[in-house]
Amino acid sequence: MTMIFGIPIQALMGQLLVGLINGSFYALLSLGLAVIFGLLRVINFAHGAQYMMGAFVALLLLTQTGIGYWPALLIAPLIVGLFGALIERTMLSRLYKLDHLYGLLFTFGLALTLEGTFRWFFGSSGQPYAPPAALTGAVNLGFMFLPIYRGWVVVASLAVCIGVWLLIEKTKLGSYLRAATENPTLVQSFGINVPLLLTFTYGLGAALAGFAGVLAAPVYQVSPLMGSNLIIVVFAVVVVGGMGSILGAIVTGYMLGIAEGLTKVFYPEASNIVIFVIMAIVLILRPAGLFGKDA
């Protein structure tokens, strides 16, 4: 058996892959958080609940209407995004004039309400969601078996992250978003409907969480609390990457996922806290985060 640092290569690669998959979810979720925080200055505590909603919408589409995984990958983020836009328009937008703390409290309350509602209807136990037929099975990579669905998660999340990054950095709409992040009043005086831009942005962030939720449904169980378990780690990712930094959120998401995976190999006891240890170190050495601009 091939060994690296006294660890069988299968174990190492297996944990690397698990890390990469977790990292894919961290990246997608922290990207949405960073987009929302950058423009709205709202720390979206409902992000985990929106991720959970994405998974549930996919599950309900399947069980209630027979709509399968592939359409759900598009429909569920759309529904979660529209729901987010509605919440922003009718409620969150009223809080911008107040201290930022109110936005945080509101989204926290929203998360609790959503989780409570889903728990009332579906209970706390997880429900399985089968991966689509085309993505079942595994391929032999020589040193390990790669479940196809897990490979797909990495590819899909990477593609969406790159797509969102291109949208923000290379398009006209993206230039509005970047400019409004710096100086919303001036951008609005140019004739750009900034309130609408804020609604769109919150919807986009929520849709990204919903997309991650659909991707996650076949990997983890679909349960009302699946988001709250993940979201704390994702907040740490955003802090390490630098609040509001798009590229920082993506890169840090994958990096910390892999760091967590490697820790499971070399020192399993620390794997649950390694991300928070890294966060503490980064906060001491670079308080603005790895990719953040010094405030």
Add this chain to the structure above:
Amino acid sequence: MALLSVANLHAWYGESHVLHGVTLSVEEGETICILGRNGMGKTTTLRTIMGILRKRSGEIRFAGQDMMTVPLHRTAKAGLGFVPEERGIFATLTVEENLMLPPVVAKGGMTLNEIYQLFPNLEERRSSPGTKLSGGEQQMLAMARILRTGARCLLLDEPTEGLAPVIIQRIGEVLVTLKARGMTVVLVEQNFRFASKVADRFYLMDHGQMVADFPVTDLPQNMAMLNTVLGV
């Protein structure tokens, strides 16, 4: 009828009452200059006309339209363009992205080619981040991006502040070019010599009100009064 007319305009920053009944009018194609010491409400007047400062009362009419109820993101559509004192160049946008940011609101604006002819530096540095430009170039960029939109009236806040004489001269030339194209300009300026070369008419502002109003030809007989109010 005046293109822009403001009557009895009051404005507040929170509890602080800063404009106390400003009245002014600007004809189409005219360049007026608001003079006054620091803190007398010149910038606030521009920000209130633009609709950035919303706690206001009185009357603002532009091209016959009542602007008091128009939301901020529709002010530009009416034909008003604002170039703030701090210039407002975006660091995360390239020079060209900064230039292309404000949507075109009417025909008759400059094309990108015309703008690059007027400001050759901007073309050379089109791919640099906006804030890597020098102060003078940033001022040119802040003006250029409004000229592209087809705005009829430019609200220009202290364009020469902190700039070298040669750049100030350049900005003066640009304003003369704009005037020849029929642009209406409301200029706020501390640099009195610069203003006297481009303005048709002056308003003198003191404690949130206009205290005098005279054409550039009457400048000599008003010098004594200007010296008293401006303290120059």
